[in-house]
Amino acid sequence: MSSDPLLQPYQLKHLKLRNRIIVTSHEPAYPEDGMPKGRYRAYHAERARGGVAMTMTAGSAAVSRDSPPVFxxxxxxxxxxxxxxxxLTDAVHEEGAAIMIQLTHLGRRTRWDKADWLPVVSPSHSRxxxxxxxxxxxxxWDIARIVKDYADAAERMQAGGMDGIELQAYGHLMDQFWSPLTNELDGPYGGSLDNRLRFTFDVLSAIRERTGPDFIVGVRYTGDEMSEGGLTKADGIEISKRLRDSGLVDFLNVVRGHIDTDAGLTDVIPIQGMAGSPHLDFAGEIRAATGFPTFHAARIPDVATARHAIESGKLDMVGMTRAHMTDPHIVRKIIEKREDEIRPCVGANYCLDRIYQGGAAYCIHNAATGREETMPHVIPKAAARRKVVIVGAGPAGMEAARVAGERGHEVVVFEAANVAGGQVRLTALSARRREMIGIIDWRMAQCERLGVSFRFDTWAEAETVQAEHPDVVVIATGGMAHTEVLKEGNELVVSSWDIISGDVKPGANxxxxDDAGDHAGLQAAEIVAGTGAKVEIMTPDRSFAPEVMAMNLVPYMRSLQKLDATFTVTYRLEAVERNGNRLIAHVGSDYGGVLKQRHVDQVVVNHGTIPLDDLYFELKPLSRNLGEVSHDDLIAGKPQSVMRNPDGAFQLFRIGDAVAARNTHAAIYDALRLVKDI
Structure with a gap:
C-alpha cells in the first residue's frame, strides 16, 4: 500500500472511500430539463474514472418549486x-468512486421571475x-412545507442510489435562518441561536425519519460569515459542535465567508492572483474543535497543498474541485507517479463565471471538460503517422501541437518569437494573471515529452512551410491589437497591448x-492608474468589461477603485485630434444626440485583435481543401473530408484568433476538435 497520505482509504460510516481526494458539490450547469442526463453523467463518470474517491454533484439541487435555479x-x-x-450513480459506482448530491432551498438567492414566478422566501425581507x-x-406554513420538501428530495436521492446527501448552508435558506443579518423572525425560528438553528434540525430530523439512520448526511456550511453583524468564528465553532452532537449528521464540509455579493463569493472561492488555500487553517480549527469528519475545498489546486491538508490532520477529505475540471485524472497520475503531467488549474475561473454568463461551465484550457460525450481527455493514436506543420505557438498552436503529438504524428511548430505563449504570455505579464502562463508551460512540457520540434525566432513564409513537405498545415498565427476603429485620429492612439507590454509609457491623464470588454482593457487601465495617473475607462456598452465576468472583475475593482479610476458606460469614442501637446477625444453615444470632449494626454484603445492571416491566404491555393472546413465533419467528430483542389499538396486549416478575435478557451477548443481527428 502507498504511504502517500492522499492515497490512504477513509471510512465514513459504512462507506469506504478509496483515497482522500474528493470533488466537492458544484453545478457545472449541464442538466437537461433539470435532469442529470447523458452530459452530466459523462462529466462525473470521467472524474470517477480518473480515480477520485468521491464526486459530489449539484451545487445545489433544488428541493422546492419556490427555489428556482438562477442557472x-x-x-x-x-x-x-x-x-x-x-x-448517474451507477455510472460513477462502476468506476469505483462514491457519489453524493447537495440539496438546498435557495431562499432569497434566486429570483421571483424564474420558473413558476413564485415569491422568493426567506426569514426576512432583506434583499x-x-x-x-x-x-x-x-x-x-412555508417552513413546514419546505421541511417536507427536503425530506422528499432526500428520499428521492436515496432511491436513486446516492451514497449520501449534503445540505447547503451558506448563503442559501439554511444559513439565512442562521445569520442575524438575514433572520428577522420572531418566535421559534428567530432570535436566539437555538431558534435560528431550529429550521436546520427540523430538516435533518425529517430526513432521518424518512431515510433511516444509515444513509449518510452532511452539511456544507459557513463557519464564519466574515461580515459585520453576521455569524462569527465563535458562532461557527458552536454550530459545528451542535451539528456533531445532534446525531443527525455524519460529516462537516466547512467554508468561510459570505456569498451574497460578487466580492464575497470571490473571497469564498478565490481566483488567480489571490491567496491559495486561504481557509484551510480555519477548516483545520473546526476539525480540531469537533474531532468530527471534516471536508473542505477552496482554491486547493495542487497536489502538494492537498497532501499537506491531509498529512497535517487539518482535513479528513480534501476537495480539489476546479482542479478536477482542469484534469479529471489527477489521482490516477499520482498513483502512476506522473504528477508532473497533471494539467494545472490556473485559477482563471472561466468555469464558474461562465455559468452565469454562458450557461455552462468550461475549463479555460481543457476543452474536453463538459464535452466528455464528444471530446477526449485522453487522445487516441492515429491509424497512420502524418507530417503536421503548425505556425504559431500561442494557446491554439500549442494545443494543436500537443494533440497532434499525442496522435503520434511528426509535428513541427514555427514561432516568430523566441518563446511560446502568444497573447497568454502578454496577459501573464500582469502579476494577478501570472498563473496563466501555466497554460503554455504545461503544453510545452507535454510537447517535449512527445517529441514535437519547435523552430523559434522563425518568421514562416509560404516557402518555409512547403519545404517541410507537410501533410497538414495549421495556421495559428493569432492576431494583432486592432486600434483602427475611429473616424479620425487612429494614428494618435495606443493599444492596450502597448501598455501591458511596456512598449509605451503611460500618460498622466x-x-x-474599451469596447472589447476583455481583460486587456482593465489590465492596461490598472497599469496606468498604478503610476498615479488619472484614468477614465469608457465603454459603449451598458456595463464595462462584460467578457471579464463577475468573479474575475472583483480584484480589478478592488484595485481600480482604490486608485480612483472613473468608469463611464454607454459612451463611444469617435475621434481623436491633437491640440498642442495634448489630445482632444471626441465622444458620442450609440443612443444618439450626444457629443462630448475629453482633454487628455493619452488615449488607449482596446478593440480585440485583427487576424494575422497573410500566410494562410498565401498557402490557400496550394492546399487540397483550399482552406475550407466542413462544419458538419467538425461537429460530428469526423476527419475533414473536403477536397477542392486534387493537385494540392496538403490540407490547410486555421484556428484561434487567426480566424477571428475570441478567447483562450475558444482557441484551445478549435485546436482540440480539429486535430483529434487528423
Missing part, C-alpha cells in the same frame, strides 16, 4: 429525477445584492476606450 440546476423536487439519478429579489418573510 441550470438539478430539480430534486421532481419524481422523474430518480431514474436519472440512478443512471440579496447578487440576485436582487425582495423576498417574502417566511410564514409557519488617460482615456481607456
Amino acid at each position: 441550470n440546476n438539478i430539480l430534486a423536487w421532481k419524481d422523474e429525477v430518480v431514474p436519472w439519478v440512478r443512471e 440579496e445584492p447578487s440576485h436582487r429579489a425582495f423576498p417574502k418573510k417566511a410564514e409557519d 488617460v482615456l481607456v476606450f
Whole structure:
C-alpha cells in the first residue's frame, strides 16, 4: 500500500472511500430539463474514472418549486429525477468512486421571475445584492412545507442510489435562518441561536425519519460569515459542535465567508492572483474543535497543498474541485507517479463565471471538460503517422501541437518569437494573471515529452512551410491589437497591448476606450492608474468589461477603485485630434444626440485583435481543401473530408484568433476538435 497520505482509504460510516481526494458539490450547469442526463453523467463518470474517491454533484439541487435555479440546476423536487439519478450513480459506482448530491432551498438567492414566478422566501425581507429579489418573510406554513420538501428530495436521492446527501448552508435558506443579518423572525425560528438553528434540525430530523439512520448526511456550511453583524468564528465553532452532537449528521464540509455579493463569493472561492488555500487553517480549527469528519475545498489546486491538508490532520477529505475540471485524472497520475503531467488549474475561473454568463461551465484550457460525450481527455493514436506543420505557438498552436503529438504524428511548430505563449504570455505579464502562463508551460512540457520540434525566432513564409513537405498545415498565427476603429485620429492612439507590454509609457491623464470588454482593457487601465495617473475607462456598452465576468472583475475593482479610476458606460469614442501637446477625444453615444470632449494626454484603445492571416491566404491555393472546413465533419467528430483542389499538396486549416478575435478557451477548443481527428 502507498504511504502517500492522499492515497490512504477513509471510512465514513459504512462507506469506504478509496483515497482522500474528493470533488466537492458544484453545478457545472449541464442538466437537461433539470435532469442529470447523458452530459452530466459523462462529466462525473470521467472524474470517477480518473480515480477520485468521491464526486459530489449539484451545487445545489433544488428541493422546492419556490427555489428556482438562477442557472441550470438539478430539480430534486421532481419524481422523474430518480431514474436519472440512478443512471448517474451507477455510472460513477462502476468506476469505483462514491457519489453524493447537495440539496438546498435557495431562499432569497434566486429570483421571483424564474420558473413558476413564485415569491422568493426567506426569514426576512432583506434583499440579496447578487440576485436582487425582495423576498417574502417566511410564514409557519412555508417552513413546514419546505421541511417536507427536503425530506422528499432526500428520499428521492436515496432511491436513486446516492451514497449520501449534503445540505447547503451558506448563503442559501439554511444559513439565512442562521445569520442575524438575514433572520428577522420572531418566535421559534428567530432570535436566539437555538431558534435560528431550529429550521436546520427540523430538516435533518425529517430526513432521518424518512431515510433511516444509515444513509449518510452532511452539511456544507459557513463557519464564519466574515461580515459585520453576521455569524462569527465563535458562532461557527458552536454550530459545528451542535451539528456533531445532534446525531443527525455524519460529516462537516466547512467554508468561510459570505456569498451574497460578487466580492464575497470571490473571497469564498478565490481566483488567480489571490491567496491559495486561504481557509484551510480555519477548516483545520473546526476539525480540531469537533474531532468530527471534516471536508473542505477552496482554491486547493495542487497536489502538494492537498497532501499537506491531509498529512497535517487539518482535513479528513480534501476537495480539489476546479482542479478536477482542469484534469479529471489527477489521482490516477499520482498513483502512476506522473504528477508532473497533471494539467494545472490556473485559477482563471472561466468555469464558474461562465455559468452565469454562458450557461455552462468550461475549463479555460481543457476543452474536453463538459464535452466528455464528444471530446477526449485522453487522445487516441492515429491509424497512420502524418507530417503536421503548425505556425504559431500561442494557446491554439500549442494545443494543436500537443494533440497532434499525442496522435503520434511528426509535428513541427514555427514561432516568430523566441518563446511560446502568444497573447497568454502578454496577459501573464500582469502579476494577478501570472498563473496563466501555466497554460503554455504545461503544453510545452507535454510537447517535449512527445517529441514535437519547435523552430523559434522563425518568421514562416509560404516557402518555409512547403519545404517541410507537410501533410497538414495549421495556421495559428493569432492576431494583432486592432486600434483602427475611429473616424479620425487612429494614428494618435495606443493599444492596450502597448501598455501591458511596456512598449509605451503611460500618460498622466488617460482615456481607456474599451469596447472589447476583455481583460486587456482593465489590465492596461490598472497599469496606468498604478503610476498615479488619472484614468477614465469608457465603454459603449451598458456595463464595462462584460467578457471579464463577475468573479474575475472583483480584484480589478478592488484595485481600480482604490486608485480612483472613473468608469463611464454607454459612451463611444469617435475621434481623436491633437491640440498642442495634448489630445482632444471626441465622444458620442450609440443612443444618439450626444457629443462630448475629453482633454487628455493619452488615449488607449482596446478593440480585440485583427487576424494575422497573410500566410494562410498565401498557402490557400496550394492546399487540397483550399482552406475550407466542413462544419458538419467538425461537429460530428469526423476527419475533414473536403477536397477542392486534387493537385494540392496538403490540407490547410486555421484556428484561434487567426480566424477571428475570441478567447483562450475558444482557441484551445478549435485546436482540440480539429486535430483529434487528423
